[in-house]
Amino acid sequence: MNRALIDIEQVQNFIKEHADRVIILDASIDKVGQKLDNNNLELIPNSHFFDIENAFSDKAINLPHTMVDASTFENEARKLGINEDSIILLYDRWGVYSSPRAWWMFKYMGFDQVYVINGGLPAWKSADLPTVDSYAAVEQTGNFIAKPNSEWIIKIDELKELVGEADVHITDARSAGRFSGAAPEPRPGLKSGHIPGSKNIPFDQVLDGAYFRSNEQIAPLYADKSFSSGQNIFTCGSGITASILALGAYELGYPHIRVYDGSWSEWGSDPDTIVDQNI
Numbered sequence: 285m286n287r288a289l290i291d292i293e294q295v296q297n298f299i300k301e302h303a304d305r306v307i308i309l310d311a312s313i314d315k316v317g318q319k320l321d322n323n324n325l326e327l328i329p330n331s332h333f334f335d336i337e338n339a340f341s342d343k344a345i346n347l348p349h350t351m352v353d354a355s356t357f358e359n360e361a362r363k364l365g366i367n368e369d370s371i372i373l374l375y376d377r378w379g380v381y382s383s384p385r386a387w388w389m390f391k392y393m394g395f396d397q398v399y400v401i402n403g404g405l406p407a408w409k410s411a412d413l414p415t416v417d418s419y420a421a422v423e424q425t426g427n428f429i430a431k432p433n434s435e436w437i438i439k440i441d442e443l444k445e446l447v448g449e450a451d452v453h454i455t456d457a458r459s460a461g462r463f464s465g466a467a468p469e470p471r472p473g474l475k476s477g478h479i480p481g482s483k484n485i486p487f488d489q490v491l492d493g494a495y496f497r498s499n500e501q502i503a504p505l506y507a508d509k510s511f512s513s514g515q516n517i518f519t520c521g522s523g524i525t526a527s528i529l530a531l532g533a534y535e536l537g538y539p540h541i542r543v544y545d546g547s548w549s550e551w552g553s554d555p556d557t558i559v560d561q562n563i
Contacts, residue, residue, distance in 0.1 A: 288387055288534055289496055290373070290399045292411045298371055298399075305371045307364065309334040310405075310419070311386035312376040313349075313524070316470050320377055326415040328375060328401075328408050332364045333419050334386050336524075339363075348471075348522040349385070351437065351545050357393050358430035366426040371397045375404040379494020385527040388543055394431030400531060406494040438517055438542045440550055444557070447480055451514030454482035455506075457525040458548065465561040471521070474552035477559035479519065483509045487525035490532045502532050510538045519544040519551070 290298070299306050310327055311334040314320055334340065339360045342350040352360070366372065372390060376383040383400045390398040401407065409415065438446075446452045456478050461467025463484040465476035478484070490502045510516045510533050518533070518541070520526035526543050533541050544551075551557050 288398070288400055288531055289402045291402055292407050292413070294399075295373055295401055295408075298373060302371050305367075305369055306373060307332065307366055307370045308373045308375070309364065309386065310376065311336055311374050311383045312378065313337055313382040315378065315381065316521075325417045326377070326405060326409070327417070327419065328405065329414060329416050330420045331375075331416075332422060334364065334374070335360075336382055336385060340386075340389065347546055347549050349524060351389065351392070351523075354393065354430040354432045357389070358428055361393075361428040361430070362426040363422065364426065365422040365424060366428040368427055368429060369397075370426065370428070371399075373399055373401055375401040375408070377405045379404045379406045380491060380496050380528065382524055384531040385524050388436065388527040388530055392433060392436040392543075394433050395428070400496075403495045435540070436542060438515075438544050440544075440546050440554065440557075443479075443517070443544055443551075446515070446517075447558075449514075451511075452481075452517065453509060453511055453514055454479055454517045454519060454544075455509045455529055456482050456484050456548075457487040457518065457520035457529045458484070459486050460484060462521075462548075465559075469521070469548070469552065471549060474548060475557075475559045476552075477561040478548075479551060480558055480560040482519065482560075485509060485529055487520065487528045490528060496532070496535075499535055503536055506533060506536055506538070510536070512539060515540045515542060517542045517544055519547045521547055522549045523547045
């Protein structure tokens with residue numbers, strides 16, 4: 285498959301045809317201002333927890349959700365029983381929110397057999413499929429090997445050098461108000477506005493409730509923001525919703541997709557960065 289989004293029927297086919305290779309991961313995190321109910325878990329059976337906030341975030345850096353190094357990622361992935369030939373099916377309990385971040389992390393680490401369940405847990409429940417209230421035990425340590433590919437990520441020093449280049453296309457997933465600077469940032473101490481030259485696709489525009497919209501529906505949103513040449517860089521508040529836009533670009537077939545890992549949490553707090561409030 286050359287697409288990352290899969291529906292419930294495809295999920296069931298994967299489980300039926302590749303039961304010994306399928307790894308199902310719940311990649312849920314809380315939203316800003318909204319908490320998940322972790323006391324009354326509903327999960328897809330045989331799920332393991334992909335812990336974006338802790339095991340897969342670099343706690344040595346004072347930024348949310350920062351990507352861990354390859355060795356840490358490899359070790360944590362092995363603890364989840366992931367092998368080199370595994371097929372990873374990702375979901376989150378919101379529908380589609382943080383699962384694309386986990387997808388991007390695996391792509392950055394050189395793993396291709398990774399998919400996002402469109403609609404996540406709500407889609408599973410809508411199909412009247414059973415749920416469980418606890419994560420499955422990992423039977424044995426996997427043999428996953430991390431092979432970082434820097435073409436999937438961009439960090440602040442490189443981005444500072446690229447801002448303003450004609451073949452660099454930066455798209456911000458934050459709300460229009462935050463992008464323009466009219467609305468306050470939810471994290472204290474950050475500048476208002478956006479990276480100069482960037483454009484805006486609020487991430488919820490590519491979603492329809494719990495589901496990712498069709499390619500036909502999202503294509504017009506990307507038409508003057510992502511291109512077949514140059515670099516397509518996606519940013520947001522902390523690297524989560526930027527990954528939603530990156531997934532959309534991947535579904536549409538755009539090349540050279542990169543996520544700015546630090547996103548506005550880093551850019552907006554760096555005293556040396558320039559911000560723009562023109563739209």
